[in-house]
Amino acid sequence: MPSQTPPLALRVAEIPPFHVMEVVAEAAVLEAKGIDVIHLEVGEPDFSTPSDVLTAAQDAMASGHTRYTDARGLPALRDAISAWYASQGLAISAERIQVTQGASGALLLAAAATVNPGEQVLMADPAYPCNPRFVEAVGGRVHWLRTEATDAFQPNAAMLRRSACAEDRVLMLAHPANPTGMAVPAAELRAMVSWCQDTGRHLIVDEIYQPLSFEGELQSSLHLGQDHFVVGSFSKYFNMTGWRLGWLVMPEYAVSACQKLAQHLFICAPTTAQHAALACFRPNVLAEAEVRREILKSRRDFLIPRLRALGFDIPLMPDGAFYVFADASALTENSQAFCMDLIRKTGVALTPGNDFSQALPPTWIRVAFTETEARLDEALRRIESYLAC
Numbered sequence: 001m002p003s004q005t006p007p008l009a010l011r012v013a014e015i016p017p018f019h020v021m022e023v024v025a026e027a028a029v030l031e032a033k034g035i036d037v038i039h040l041e042v043g044e045p046d047f048s049t050p051s052d053v054l055t056a057a058q059d060a061m062a063s064g065h066t067r068y069t070d071a072r073g074l075p076a077l078r079d080a081i082s083a084w085y086a087s088q089g090l091a092i093s094a095e096r097i098q099v100t101q102g103a104s105g106a107l108l109l110a111a112a113a114t115v116n117p118g119e120q121v122l123m124a125d126p127a128y129p130c131n132p133r134f135v136e137a138v139g140g141r142v143h144w145l146r147t148e149a150t151d152a153f154q155p156n157a158a159m160l161r162r163s164a165c166a167e168d169r170v171l172m173l174a175h176p177a178n179p180t181g182m183a184v185p186a187a188e189l190r191a192m193v194s195w196c197q198d199t200g201r202h203l204i205v206d207e208i209y210q211p212l213s214f215e216g217e218l219q220s221s222l223h224l225g226q227d228h229f230v231v232g233s234f235s236k237y238f239n240m241t242g243w244r245l246g247w248l249v250m251p252e253y254a255v256s257a258c259q260k261l262a263q264h265l266f267i268c269a270p271t272t273a274q275h276a277a278l279a280c281f282r283p284n285v286l287a288e289a290e291v292r293r294e295i296l297k298s299r300r301d302f303l304i305p306r307l308r309a310l311g312f313d314i315p316l317m318p319d320g321a322f323y324v325f326a327d328a329s330a331l332t333e334n335s336q337a338f339c340m341d342l343i344r345k346t347g348v349a350l351t352p353g354n355d356f357s358q359a360l361p362p363t364w365i366r367v368a369f370t371e372t373e374a375r376l377d378e379a380l381r382r383i384e385s386y387l388a389c
Contacts, residue, residue: 060275073099106248115140126357149315157191181318203228213320329363
C-alpha cells in the first residue's frame with residue numbers, strides 16, 4: 001500500500017457541485033418512504049421510447065447485432081440522419097456525420113477537435129452546466145458572456161465584437177438552450193455564423209432541442225453555413241435518453257480529425273442503440289414525435305400563466321425544449337434553499353438556477369414540464385399551498 005494517497009487531477013476539484021443532485025437525492029429518500037414526488041427537475045420527459053424503436057432493438061439483439069460498428073457509426077444510420085436533414089432542405093453528406101455516445105460525446109469530440117490547452121471558448125451565461133466541463137477536459141477555458149433576458153439569454157454579434165480576445169478560438173451556442181428554452185434570434189445567429197467565418201474561429205452549435213420548437217419551424221444553423229459543427233441527439237425529440245446516442249455534423253475541414261479522435265476516444269457508439277435508432281425515421285415514429293412536441297407546447301402554455309400567478313417572474317416564453325426559467329426573487333433570496341424546502345414539504349422537485357449561471361442572482365429556478373398536465377396541475381396546487389403558509 002502506498003504511504004499516502006496520490007492526488008487527483010486539479011480539474012476534478014475545480015468542478016463545481018451539481019446542485020440539483022441534492023434535490024434528486026432528497027426525491028429518492030421521499031419516494032423510498034412512499035411519498036409521491038412530482039419530478040419537474042430532470043430534463044427527461046415522461047414519454048416512453050417509441051414502440052418501433054424498442055422492437056428494432058430487440059430484433060437487432062436477436063439477429064446478433066451486438067459487436068462493434070464502424071467508429072463513425074452504422075452507414076445506414078448516417079444515411080438516415082443525412083436524409084432527415086434533406087427533408088429539412090439541407091444537403092448534409094453522410095460522410096460529414098459522426099454517430100456519438102449521446103450529445104455529450106459529440107460536444108466532447110467537437111471540443112477535442114477545436115480547443116488547444118490554454119485556449120478559450122466563448123459561451124453564454126446561463127448555460128447547461130456540463131458544457132464548460134467538456135472544454136476544461138481538453139485543457140481549454142471558458143470565456144463567459146453574460147446575457148440578459150433582453151438578449152433572449154443568448155450572445156449576439158455586438159457582444160462578440162466587443163468581448164472576444166485572441167485566446168477565444170471557439171464560440172459554442174445552444175439553439176434552443178437549456179435552461180432557458182430560448183433559441184438564438186435568427187438575425188443574430190446569421191451574424192454570429194458570419195463573424196466566426198470572418199475571424200477564423202470555430203463554431204459549435206448544440207441543436208439537440210431544435211426539433212422541439214413551438215413557434216413555427218425553427219431552422220438549423222446549417223441553413224446559414226456549412227463550415228461549423230452541429231450537435232444532434234436521439235434523446236429529446238425521439239425520447240431515447242438512456243440509449244446514449246447522438247451525432248455530430250462536422251465541417252469538411254474537420255472530418256478526418258474527428259474520425260481519428262472518435263476511433264481512439266470512443267471506439268463506437270452503442271451498437272444496439274444504433275440499430276434501434278434506424279426506426280426513428282419511419283413515418284409513424286416521426287408522426288408520434290410531432291404529436292409529443294405538440295403535447296409539450298400545450299404543457300408550456302398551461303404551466304407558465306399559472307407560475308406567473310404564483311409570483312414567479314418569467315420574462316420570456318420559451319421557443320422550444322421543455323424548460324421554464326423563472327426568477328423567484330419575489331418568493332425567495334436563495335433558490336437552492338427554496339427548492340430543498342419545497343420538495344421536503346410538498347414533494348415537488350424543481351432545479352435551482354445556480355447550476356446554470358455564475359452571473360445571475362441566486363433566485364432563479366428551472367422548471368421542466370416533463371409530467372402530464374394533470375401532474376403539473378397537482379404540482380401547482382402544492383406550490384400554492386406551500387406559498388400560502
